[in-house]
Amino acid sequence: MDLSIMIPELLSALPLTLAITFTAMVAGFVLALIATTLRIRRAPLIAQLADIYVSYARSVPVVLQLFVAFYGLPVLVAGFGIDDFVSPTIAAMLGLSLYHGGYLSEVMRPAYLAVERGQHDAADSLGYTFGQKLLRVVAPQAVHVALPGYGNAIIYLVHNVALVMYIGAADVMATAHLVMERDYNQYQFETYLVLAVLYSVLCLLAWLIVRFFELRSAKFGASAAPARTTLMASV
Amino acid sequence: MFDIEVLLPDLREILSAVPLTLAMALAVFVLSTIVGSLFAMVEYRRIPVLRQLVVAYKVAFKGVPMVVVIFLAYYGLPATLQFLASLFGIDYNGHATPNWVTLIVALTACVAAFQAEIVKGALNSFERGQADAAYSLGYRKSQLFRRVMLPQVIVAAIPDLANSFMVIMKALSLGFAIEVVDIFAQAQLTAALNFYYLEAFLVAVAIYMVIAYAVTQIADRTERALRVRT
Numbered sequence: 001m002d003l004s005i006m007i008p009e010l011l012s013a014l015p016l017t018l019a020i021t022f023t024a025m026v027a028g029f030v031l032a033l034i035a036t037t038l039r040i041r042r043a044p045l046i047a048q049l050a051d052i053y054v055s056y057a058r059s060v061p062v063v064l065q066l067f068v069a070f071y072g073l074p075v076l077v078a079g080f081g082i083d084d085f086v087s088p089t090i091a092a093m094l095g096l097s098l099y100h101g102g103y104l105s106e107v108m109r110p111a112y113l114a115v116e117r118g119q120h121d122a123a124d125s126l127g128y129t130f131g132q133k134l135l136r137v138v139a140p141q142a143v144h145v146a147l148p149g150y151g152n153a154i155i156y157l158v159h160n161v162a163l164v165m166y167i168g169a170a171d172v173m174a175t176a177h178l179v180m181e182r183d184y185n186q187y188q189f190e191t192y193l194v195l196a197v198l199y200s201v202l203c204l205l206a207w208l209i210v211r212f213f214e215l216r217s218a219k220f221g222a223s224a225a226p227a228r229t230t231l232m233a234s235v
Numbered sequence: 236m237f238d239i240e241v242l243l244p245d246l247r248e249i250l251s252a253v254p255l256t257l258a259m260a261l262a263v264f265v266l267s268t269i270v271g272s273l274f275a276m277v278e279y280r281r282i283p284v285l286r287q288l289v290v291a292y293k294v295a296f297k298g299v300p301m302v303v304v305i306f307l308a309y310y311g312l313p314a315t316l317q318f319l320a321s322l323f324g325i326d327y328n329g330h331a332t333p334n335w336v337t338l339i340v341a342l343t344a345c346v347a348a349f350q351a352e353i354v355k356g357a358l359n360s361f362e363r364g365q366a367d368a369a370y371s372l373g374y375r376k377s378q379l380f381r382r383v384m385l386p387q388v389i390v391a392a393i394p395d396l397a398n399s400f401m402v403i404m405k406a407l408s409l410g411f412a413i414e415v416v417d418i419f420a421q422a423q424l425t426a427a428l429n430f431y432y433l434e435a436f437l438v439a440v441a442i443y444m445v446i447a448y449a450v451t452q453i454a455d456r457t458e459r460a461l462r463v464r465t
Contacts, residue, residue: 158300159300
């Protein structure tokens with residue numbers, strides 16, 4: 001086994017892994033904002049739908065969510081008269097966005113609720129609209145509360161991108177399988193050790209970035225204590 | 236494209252994997268809670284060297300995706316077991332280790348890192364004042380632990396433990412890569428036979444969501460019942 005060959009080869013698939021991660025990060029964030037808003041405002045029926053979505057994202061294994069996206073998306077787009085454009089990469093992006101959005105919603109909602117009741121009331125009594133209240137009063141404080149949970153969410157997202165190989169996206173894990181098979185499967189354990197190190201470094205980077213923002217937001221002297229984050233992994 | 240008629244036969248087929256999945260999840264849950272509690276005790280008691288080792292363990296297992304850990308166990312565990320057995324002079328063929336044992340070991344290793352965190356959090360939520368009160372009443376350390384701490388710590392940990400049970404249920408779905416059949420793998424097998432993939436997976440989704448709902452309900456009820464007593 002030659003590490004100097006294997007590592008560049010694995011890294012060549014990193015852009016795709018990162019592309020899926022970033023797409024899921026952005027799309028998931030937007031989804032989470034929408035889902036959280038719907039759940040907070042408690043409009044009948046829509047709020048229940050948002051609840052079901054969040055519990056889908058949280059209680060179904062990510063592999064299964066990926067497969068549902070992979071097989072469900074063609075059926076969905078066929079309904080709009082488009083057929084045959086779905087690639088594993090797109091399905092992976094969609095599946096992970098849905099997963100990340102649901103997970104993140106469960107980080108955002110406690111953060112929103114952690115802002116003191118009195119401040120909501122004050123903003124309401126001053127005639128702020130929901131959007132203004134969110135932007136000017138709640139968000140600046142909630143961000144500080146939510147950041148540790150957000151860091152966890154990102155780390156689990158990076159972990160779960162490792163699963164996209166099962167629906168056929170050519171990410172780092174899939175490349176590792178190719179590399180192993182080329183070497184007649186002699187170095188499987190070693191290759192997975194390299195992967196473990198690679199993912200640890202990725203997670204460390206993600207964690208450092210979030211940590212930087214955490215320290216920055218702490219400077220603004222938000223008084224609310226960080227909400228209890230879920231300590232469990234998310235698969 | 237979407238066939239409703241296969242849903243019922245699929246459901247029957249996939250439900251057959253539920254008892255085994257629950258049993259495996261329970262095994263991982265119990266084992267990882269025991270290991271995690273040991274880790275948490277090491278950190279709570281601030282035992283020198285061991286404490287640093289536990290922290291290193293937690294960092295390592297939180298940074299690595301569970302799939303990778305499962306594959307590492309799949310390729311590394313048999314040889315390790317055989318080596319350990321030969322140290323004690325036992326003739327054991329490590330490669331005969333069933334895959335479900337490998338899966339349970341791998342998941343226990345992963346989840347223990349998180350369980351340690353949960354148990355530590357619960358231990359830290361315990362007020363020192365109660366310990367002082369117990370000591371002033373002449374409790375011994377073991378009595379304090381058994382009569383005062385344990386009942387409160389367990390109740391404090393219930394929501395997180397329920398959550399971790401669900402995570403274990405979900406993590407078992409990664410076992411299909413090493414040929415362990417759980418709910419998800421059964422859905423895949425069922426689908427592979429009749430080619431109705433989406434239908435089988437949606438049935439599996441429904442099963443997972445129902446189980447999650449049941450687990451949360453049970454945890455809530457237990458917590459409420461225990462809170463009244465303490």
